[in-house]
Amino acid sequence: LLRRPRPALLVGPAGSAQRVAAALLRHPRCGVRPVGIVAEHPDGSGGLPVLTTGEEVQRALIQNGVRDVLTVHPSVRLERGPLLRAMAESGCTVREVDADSPACASREQLAGFSCRRLEMGSRRPGSIGKRALDVTVSATLLLAVSPVLLVCAVALRITGGRGVVFRQERIGKDGRPFTLLKFRTHRPVDEHESATRWSVADERRMPWFCRFLRRTSLDELLQLWNVLWGDMSLVGPRPERPYFVAQFGQTYPGYAARHRMQTGITGLAQIHGLRGDTSIEDRARFDNAYIDNWSLWQDVCILLRTAAALVRPTGS
Incomplete structure (x- = not known):
């Protein structure tokens, strides 16, 4: 690696990317040699060339x-999702570097930065089993609860x-939008209110x-169709509206990383009481812990705990 370091492109705000690139160049033992930065706008500070068009990126790759x-x-995964997926499909390894925090002992390190590999559209180990569980359980439940x-x-x-039926755009895996289904329990004044109002749980009208x-979460049952169609999973981070995804991705570290796995009806955060008006930072931490330690048995345990919680509903 010292003799022939791997050429790499950095994707993100030009200022942060130049800072990480400089650190990588100062530590050649990491085996990575930055050759360019993909950003919307150059920062004018010099350093590596900033690539702003698809043609420039393709030329640099070749x-x-x-x-x-x-x-x-963190927001790059959502804003540049199609580009990152295209790079991954061309054979590139995509990793997320935490440019603002020191490396943790439990995480992969790169020139003193914490980093982790991102699965951009490729199948995670066990994903076939997870999808089989989703299809089997959602189809069975839809048949069982059809009278309800x-x-x-x-x-x-x-x-x-x-x-x-209430239809609303939500953000799923890798930042892809989909239409979430629920029973309509309220009628927003307009589309703007529907997209930007956080909660109506206390609406007295x-x-x-x-x-x-x-209160019984019966309005969520239609999301079993989303699971059957493949838009969602039974277990995973809860999907949110684009307006709040953009806000939370800028405010809470690790929030954007939740979108590296399919969103779900329930999840590790929900069985720990993180629903409704609760801490977004805590939710992101639980969601990322679920993804980092995913197993099919963990999915089964979360489903069983969710079913038990429905006996004593608290509402959404």
Whole structure:
């Protein structure tokens, strides 16, 4: 590695990327040689060339034989998701570098920075088993609760009028948007309120049946269709709206890293009481711990604990 370090591209804000690149060049023993930075705008500080177009990135990949890509900001995974997936599909290894924190003993290190490998669209070990569990359980539950779904739909139609299904854009794995399904328990004033209002759990004008659905989490049952279609998993980080994903990704370290696995109906954070108006930082920590230590048995345990919690519902 000292004689022939691996050429790498850094992706992220030009200032942070130049700082990480300089550290890598000062520590050649890490075996990585930065050759360029992919950013929206140059920072004018000199250093490595800043690539701002797809053509420049493609040329750098080919001319330098790049096989390593380093992201230097948590939001890059969402903002540059298609580009990172394309690089991964071309044979590059994509890693996330924590440019603002010292390396931890339990994490991979690179020139003194903590880093971890990102799975950009490739299958994680055991992902086939996870998908098989999702399909089997969601299909079985949909058949079992179909009478309940019908009763809920009819009751909502009678008490609240037309439009019993609520559709909303959420962010899934690798920053991909999808349409999440729920029973409609409230009617936002407009699309802006729907996309940016955090919670309506205390809405006193909500009809009694809608309050019942939210307290018992029955309004979430339609998400079994999202699981069956492959938009979600039974277990994983809860999906959020694009407006809040952008906010939280800038505010809370590690939040964007939650999107390296399929989002879920329930998760490690939820069985520890992190629902509704609870700490986003705590949720991100639990979600990343779940991903880092994922196993099929852990999924089964979380599902069993979720089922037990439904006996004493607290609402969403």
